[in-house]
Amino acid sequence: MQPPASSVPDLPANAALFLDFDGCLVEIAPRPDAVVIPPGLPERLARLHGRLGGAVALVSGRDIADLRGFLPDFPGAIAGSHGAELSLDGQLIQKTHGVDLDLDSLHRAAAAAVADSPAILVERKPHGVALHYRADPSLRPVVEEVMAQLADAHPGMVLQPAKMAVELRPSGAGKDGALDRLMAVPPFAGRVPVYAGDDLTDEVAMAHAQAHGGFGIKIGEGETVAHHRMSDPAALARWLDGALMEAR
Numbered sequence: 001m002q003p004p005a006s007s008v009p010d011l012p013a014n015a016a017l018f019l020d021f022d023g024c025l026v027e028i029a030p031r032p033d034a035v036v037i038p039p040g041l042p043e044r045l046a047r048l049h050g051r052l053g054g055a056v057a058l059v060s061g062r063d064i065a066d067l068r069g070f071l072p073d074f075p076g077a078i079a080g081s082h083g084a085e086l087s088l089d090g091q092l093i094q095k096t097h098g099v100d101l102d103l104d105s106l107h108r109a110a111a112a113a114v115a116d117s118p119a120i121l122v123e124r125k126p127h128g129v130a131l132h133y134r135a136d137p138s139l140r141p142v143v144e145e146v147m148a149q150l151a152d153a154h155p156g157m158v159l160q161p162a163k164m165a166v167e168l169r170p171s172g173a174g175k176d177g178a179l180d181r182l183m184a185v186p187p188f189a190g191r192v193p194v195y196a197g198d199d200l201t202d203e204v205a206m207a208h209a210q211a212h213g214g215f216g217i218k219i220g221e222g223e224t225v226a227h228h229r230m231s232d233p234a235a236l237a238r239w240l241d242g243a244l245m246e247a248r
């Protein structure tokens with residue numbers, strides 16, 4: 001039984017707010033490039049940024065450039081590529097995955113391995129690769145097999161299951177590490193970490209927030225470590241708007 005959204009506490013006035021992107025701020029779409037930014041989202045994020053003294057961050061499996069394409073005016077920090085990239089105050093302060101990786105070769109190998117299955121979408125990422133089977137879920141075993149082989153062939157890269165997709169990401173990256181780095185610096189340091197996310201990659205970050213005095217909010221269904229849950233991105237938007245109303 002999922003707890004109702006009303007069981008989620010109010011956003012603390014001294015929160016450090018960490019928000020996942022796909023499935024959390026925006027609804028899941030048929031393809032990565034097809035997500036739609038809900039009306040009001042950019043303004044909501046800007047107002048939260050002001051309300052929380054700048055302590056608002058996007059934490060995504062997407063790379064930072066991709067996120068900036070969707071939210072060009074977002075004023076907060078961005079942790080991209082599952083934490084392999086970090087941008088603070090508009091400055092890229094980290095863009096490394098710590099793996100000696102021939103990215104072109106990885107991308108070519110992934111594309112070649114699924115060339116016979118055009119329904120599988122190959123997402124070439126700056127710190128790895130994702131294979132999406134949303135267009136034909138029966139292809140999940142094919143994707144899992146190919147990605148397992150690619151993981152074996154690329155030391156330092158690990159499998160990251162996602163929604164209707166499997167990714168390869170650097171083993172040293174992770175959203176929990178991104179939270180750790182942000183919580184060590186202003187304006188995040190000393191605040192209560194609150195993390196909202198919908199996917200497996202968010203679980204370590206929600207656990208991290210909860211281990212450091214804050215809480216996690218799972219968006220949607222599925223097993224989670226989060227202490228709280230909301231049904232969908234619209235419910236999260238309403239909760240965030242409620243926090244902004246209280247601040248008036």
Ligand SMILES: O=P(O)(O)OC[C@H]1O[C@H](O[C@H]2O[C@H](CO)[C@@H](O)[C@H](O)[C@H]2O)[C@H](O)[C@@H](O)[C@@H]1O
Nearest residue numbers: 021022028029030031032060061062163164165
């Ligand atoms: O950490 P996130 O911001 O949640 O990003 C996770 C991955 O999201 C994207 O894929 C997912 O969303 C797509 C668009 O809704 C959907 O078509 C796909 O099936 C989902 O897996 C993105 O493409 C990945 O790069 C992100 O890592």
